[in-house]
Amino acid sequence: MSHNPKPSRRDRQGASNRSDGVVRGGDVNEPVVELKAVPLWLVVLLGVLFYWAQLHLDHNAAGFQARVYGSFDSFAQVDSLQPKSDTEALLARGKVVYEQACGVCHQPTGLGSQSPLAPPLAGSEWVNTPGPGRMIRIALYGLQGEISVKGEMYNAAMPGGVGESLSDADLAAAISYIRQAWGNKASLVSPQQIKAVKEKMAGHPQWTAEDLLQFPADE
Numbered sequence: 512m513s514h515n516p517k518p519s520r521r522d523r524q525g526a527s528n529r530s531d532g533v534v535r536g537g538d539v540n541e542p543v544v545e546l547k548a549v550p551l552w553l554v555v556l557l558g559v560l561f562y563w564a565q566l567h568l569d570h571n572a573a574g575f576q577a578r579v580y581g582s583f584d585s586f587a588q589v590d591s592l593q594p595k596s597d598t599e600a601l602l603a604r605g606k607v608v609y610e611q612a613c614g615v616c617h618q619p620t621g622l623g624s625q626s627p628l629a630p631p632l633a634g635s636e637w638v639n640t641p642g643p644g645r646m647i648r649i650a651l652y653g654l655q656g657e658i659s660v661k662g663e664m665y666n667a668a669m670p671g672g673v674g675e676s677l678s679d680a681d682l683a684a685a686i687s688y689i690r691q692a693w694g695n696k697a698s699l700v701s702p703q704q705i706k707a708v709k710e711k712m713a714g715h716p717q718w719t720a721e722d723l724l725q726f727p728a729d730e
């Protein structure tokens with residue numbers, strides 16, 4: 512009797528259950544364990560994916576710098592660095608905006624710089640006025656010509672539009688930060704105060720120190 516090359520399940524069961532004990536059908540179709548090489552394209556694809564993943568992580572993870580990674584020892588430490596109040600959050604935001612928009616010239620320390628020439632904001636009488644009006648005007652429209660800051664004369668130019676390119680909320684945060692940082696002690700500023708100056712002064716050219724002194728210091 513010839514073997515059926517593809518016995519059905521029932522055939523095979525039948526074969527092995529035969530009462531005469533003779534098993535037919537054989538095991539020609541049983542699964543066989545066999546080693547096969549992984550296809551080359553799969554190895555190459557995995558290699559390329561791995562390389563891309565490394566680049567992606569490196570670009571998006573700040574190059575795994577110690578400043579970003581591993582700088583916290585515990586959750587308690589992370590918690591202690593979270594802002595505790597709205598004012599703290601505002602000043603933290605202001606610090607970031609300040610460093611991006613004004614810090615290039617006035618420096619993150621607020622001490623100003625020789626190159627580019629910029630007077631200090633730390634301890635400046637133009638910053639520590641009772642009202643924020645002067646600072647808002649300077650930040651929005653810039654300043655040029657001679658100006659005395661902390662007893663020293665400067666004659667440079669701050670471009671207009673630095674503060675205009677920021678949202679009212681961001682500029683308010685930055686000016687609030689400046690008025691409270693580095694030992695400065697002046698009131699916080701609201702976005703509404705920025706908006707009010709913008710509405711009255713829209714398109715104003717760069718100020719001179721003299722122009723600014725026309726406005727009361729508590730405005």
Ligand code: HEC
Nearest residue numbers: 613616629630631635637650654655656665666667668669
């Ligand atoms: C491109 C450089 C530059 C940038 C950016 C800049 N400033 Fe100034 N700032 C100056 C210079 C220069 C002066 C002095 C101008 C003069 O001599 O008339 C000045 C003067 C000032 C003054 C008055 C003088 C003093 O030191 O107190 C204030 C206040 C001020 N800037 C605030 C700001 C704020 C706020 C920002 C960001 C929104 C800013 N500046 C961004 C260059 C800059």
